[in-house]
Amino acid sequence: MTQFKFDPSGAYATALGAQFNGEGTNFALFSDHAERVELCLFDEAGNETRLDLPEMEGGVWYGYLPGVVPGQRYGYRVHGPYAPSEGHRFNANKLLIDPYARQLTGPVVWNGALFGYDVSTGDDTTFDERDSAPYVPKCFVTDPAYDWDQDRALHTPWSETVIYEAHVRGLTMLRDDVPEEMRGTFAGLASDPMIEHLQKIGVTAVELLPVHAFLQDSHLIDKGLSNYWGYNTLNFFAPERRYLRTGEWGEIKEAVTRFHKAGIEVILDVVYNHTAEGSELGPTLSFRGIDNQSYYLHGEDKRHCYDVTGTGNTVNVAHPMVLRMVLDSLRHWVQEMHVDGFRFDLASTLGREPTGFEREGGFFAAIRQDPVLGSVKLIAEPWDIGEGGYQVGGFPWPFREWNDKFRDDVRAFWARKGGMKGKLAERLCGSPVQFNHSNRPATSSVNFIAAHDGFTLWDVVSYNDKHNAANGEDNNDGHDHNLSDNMGAEGHTDDADVIAARMRRVRAMLSTLMLSRGVPMILAGDEVGNSQDGNNNAYCQDNEIGWTRWANEAEGLTKTQAELAALRQKHPLLGEARFASDTTVTWRGPDGGAMTDELWQDDDSSIIMDIEGAETRLLVVINGGDAETVALPEGEWQLSFASEDGSATLKDDGTLNMDWQAVAVLAPPA
Template sequence: MSYSFSELDFIKPELGAEFTGEGTHFAVFSAHAEAVELCLFSEDSSEEVARLPLPKREGDVWSGYIAGLKPGTVYGYRAHGPYEPNAGHRFNPNKLLLDPYAKQVVGALEWDDALYGYRIGDPEEDLSFDTRDSAPFMVKGVVQDPDFDWAGDQAIRRPWTETIIYEAHVRGMTMTHPGVPEDLRGTFMGMASDPIVEHLVDLGISAVELLPIQYFPDDRYLLEKGLRNYWGYQTLGFFAPQPRFLSGRAITEFKTMVKRFHAAGIEVIMDVVYNHTAEGSERGPTLSFRGLDNLSYYRLSPDDPRHTYDTTGTGNTVNIAHPMVLRMVLDSLRYWVGVMHVDGFRFDLASTLGRTRHIEFDREGTFFDAIRQDPILSGVKLIAEPWDVGDGGYQVGGFPYPFREWNDKYRDDVRRFWKGEGGLVAGLASRLAGSSEQFNHSDRGATSSVNLISAHDGFTLMDTVSYNDKHNEANGEENRDGHSDNHSDNMGAEGPTDDDGIRSARDRRRRNMIATLMLSQGVPMLLGGDELGNSQQGNNNAYCQDDEIGWTDWSGLDDPFLDFCKGAIAFRKAHPALRQERFLTGEAAGDGTIEIAWYRPDGAVMDEEAWNDGDLRTLGLFLSKPANGEGADQLFLVCNAGGDCSVTLPEVNGITAWKRVLDTGAADDAFSVHPAENPAMVYGASIAAFEPAA
């Protein structure tokens, strides 16, 4: 079959490969290329069947239209231009390039030296030029038909005050679940299977935050060690679902998953990596962006453009300050919302996205302005990981509305308080109240903080109470990788133990931390598997563990701790006072009622001396929120990291009697309701919650 470009009698503004119904339009950006060739391949992607120079260039966009070319066509690009690394240019037409806008990726990246634009081992290093064809080893794009039956699917757009996030890995969640069919394990369809969806619904989850599902390859150095890129933070295709998560070949499986989650009332949030790509530093391979226009797509050293400028710790940084690179990111986000129907995004190393042309972080920068003015993107859930590894990269509290932020300060203070460290009552109070010192500015709301006890990066909840030290030996880096300061406590034995006393203490501390998470202002995020007692055997950096270490262990389905987690989430949902939209000031409302107040165990209001008391381990918190026509929702919470304690329940807002409605010290009936004596006994290392008795 012969192929040729046809004239269009209309302008196609889209980049990528767009099927028009009668043919396919191809368009790709490169400001510095001298020519760009479209390469077409056989259906099995093994043979290059045509190589056609894109005939049209306008505004640095190269394009062409082929009549009759249908979905399913396999393709890639080659770019001609200067190979001048010292000037930032790395064009090499011997290297097949993945379309940055490819909607589907086929084939497996087979690591070979031919994938590099220079000759590995050459004395000139990356200044040398490699002439081998990389196509036999390279993945390719596939032309897509966007049609899908979305009938009945509607965006949920649940308010942040009603959001409970569950961070999960598509493969990890499904590989060992006994109810997931074996042929669907590790896939989008497995994630959308009835056992997984029913578990999340029963738990009370409102949103699933999926670790990266955009196309990423396995790192060469990991494969050489018998490992693989499990987490997926090495994106190469910003529009394409990860092929290994497909049970077949159709990307509609991702859409089916989203539709099933929506039908169950669960939103889908994607963890996205726009700060760097899988191409690494200047010594990395030439797979897509580097070969199309290295000088435009990446930040390069201002002193020597031969080298990348790295604020991500991965070797390169995407040049979000370039208007066409910014457009690519925005187009990608709109695609996942408009075509794939996702409900939001968690941005990996988001500080990098706020770095201006002058490298500094700017909360009023172009990326944030573009998001805020966008009628599609400004309405979805946006979560920032508010740091990177560059200068000034730690920006917790520094992002603008409508972004929410992962709050590592919350994680650390809550872990330290329940570990029994002194001087933490003020820190705990801040976290319970929404971390106002970080977020109560610029008209941001009390849901700005995404509160977490654990996440994919670090110890699981079970490992936080089971290990003093990280145990990352399986990663092949002699346990040097991963954080060493985890604020963890093995409580008497390193790792699993048969000691009933230690096991009981661990269970109570896990209940305390989950209860704290659900009793705090802000947006709670639960790490998938924590409700099951999942352990990673002390590995706090399981990025390369696509095995039993990284996969969720479902043996905890019968553990009473799962029931406690369900109860804690239900308790949060039942109490509007725990999920307020604005920060509470403690001042009396217009009718003289108190909305928030802090108390010592003796019933006195906390004063400066108490806040600075390094020996104080017990803190009382009163919360109130008016309810429409039904009176106020009012709670008194006691967090006691010390020994058994007699606590005087306050007389506030006319309340003179209380009933106990939560007690983490009662393993079997934590949510039983009992009249409360005053003073009330609160078990050591426990949380108690009280409601007005009448």
């Protein structure tokens, strides 16, 4: 084994993690309650050398080792009290992952030795003496150097942004024009065929489901399933190794560079509300063994985790050093990886203070004042499962928010649930009840009809009920409130009339999404009619259920999406960023006159959204019912868009024949 000796002259506590300076590496780990910290170095054969970190200040244990270069594998063993009733779960028999590790060797291998207690007893107050090192991935010392070739952030205005939510692996696994060895990786994600497709349909940003290293749950492995979505973070800096064709994190940088050159931003879905270690009965892999009391929230009984995420634990972002870790992680992905923004999973958890959710709380304040993070795109999933966790409209600027009210109201309107015209009008106008306050813009609302969690858009019109049997939970998982309608047949069908009806409704729903104020978000595959066979909770389906199916009966939707994106780009009125502006909206009935209370309640008649700006005017005609003739306001009009070919016909007498369940856009002649 190589002989290692710390050099105190090069050591510092100001930067955490393994920092390579060209000649050696400084190691630093925060643990406020530890009594001793061992740095564990591993050679390629798995032989371990243990060295006590020689310095500590402010709870940061650190030391500088000359000659340790990128590629060196390492981990930690942290000594301290094993006193669950006091919130301490130190166990130096357990090898621990550095929270700041930039790269890991591979996945966790499930074994009873991963637990700090004797898992066979189910009693977390017992103490397990087995060594977990053979089963825990090792950390790598890395070199952040990369030639970015003058890459620059795009900073696409929110009013021009079109988001595409996708899974790195699932997006390309069934894509025949992507080389097989690249499918399911960042290399495949940023391949020429994928970039060309995204440009064709007007996408300006890809929002990627979690790419941080995550844990494969043992109970899923036992069922022959896996954690496909990745909402089970093991480390906030290291990428998921399966997504790297080469195994090197530089592949992500290459993908980001290619996207930026194509005019497409990269947004990461990040999970800072909990970790993969689960409840107090979960394994000891990193944070729990480093300093359980600091990294996690606990109830009055410190033995048990406080859980508002439904995963067993909640990250304690109220602790300054834990908050720093989260901010350091975010800055790492912006500064070193050049990503353009983040979508925060269960973001209400991050705003929880002792008194409950606080929009002016420490986490949001820290991000808003940060010169790096304050300038990137920030999107909140504005809820968690705790009391007071539903906070749509409650986040501070510059955060944008997923708007599930848009999803539900648009689905209900087109499914003809009744009484939805007024609510649809609100969604078309940017959901002002939720967002027109505190100087927030209309682009605060991220509008979507389908996302990874729930039915795909095609399944919304193909299934009345969820079909989740493949998840192994007796179809008890997933949402029951889907606001879906199978249009006459449950699931896949060869009936041409049913397929045509589904196409018509999906086109109308896509049109509503792209013609509404706010930021449109498309679920990957919705533009080609992707189905998950009615599974509305495909979190464990790393197979053809969860992957995007590119070949199906609804490929013609791509043309519709491309036309809508071009229309939105041509007419900035549709993406108006401000609520308070010179743009006016007048709502008209099928006679061309002002809407009345009676017309708002009439589910079978069309509505006209008359949008007038300083230089142009648009009519958005929406018919959620049967075929109807609509009188247009005075003036000259030409048809700019129809959701279905032939579904809108402009007549010489100034009327518009609207077919059933269709959307049209008219503008003055150019």
